[in-house]
Amino acid sequence: GQSLEQPSEVTAVEGAIVQINCTYQTSGFYGLSWYQQHDGGAPTFLSYNGLDGLEETGRFSSFLSRSDSYGYLLLQELQMKDSASYFCAFPSGYALNFGKGTSLLVTP
């Protein structure tokens, strides 16, 4: 079957660095996406890893290791506005398969 596992909650302090892990199980894997969703808001695309390694976009970086079926999202210089849910997802046919999400709380 297909599945993605993420921690349900993570708490970090403003200005710190936090890593959100994602492990997946699927056949025909093409890459891993990350989305951010604030409470009551729309999921917004953050990054995509089609190949192994690190992709950097500003304060956010994402990493993929296909051999370990593992990826992570790294958020640096945390800001209060980064408090949100973060989802890893992979394309499967016509769909995006999402994990259950990690709720990140940034505290002062």
Added chain:
Amino acid sequence: ETGVTQSPTHLIKTRGQQVTLRCSSQSGHNTVSWYQQALGQGPQFIFQYYREEENGRGNFPPRFSGLQFPNYSSELNVNALELDDSALYLCASSSRVGTYEQYFGPGTRLTVT
């Protein structure tokens, strides 16, 4: 560039009723997907429309149906509503089929009582 819009924002229906949700895709996007997001869960794929045809469906029963119009806008229809249909319904548009990058609307919060 206009983003994805959805209507209505909130809706309350009674079990057994029917509902229609609407979505306007981002300009230039010809593919629309619908997702159901239960509280505390990730979005679950319902189906996708491309060139006015359904070209992929998730694990949802036939009482979930949809349409796509020539201007790429879309509707999601749910018949015989059940309590478990209470969720946030998200529409996402993209410029091609099967892409990892989709643009989501703010969703319609459906409550079934």
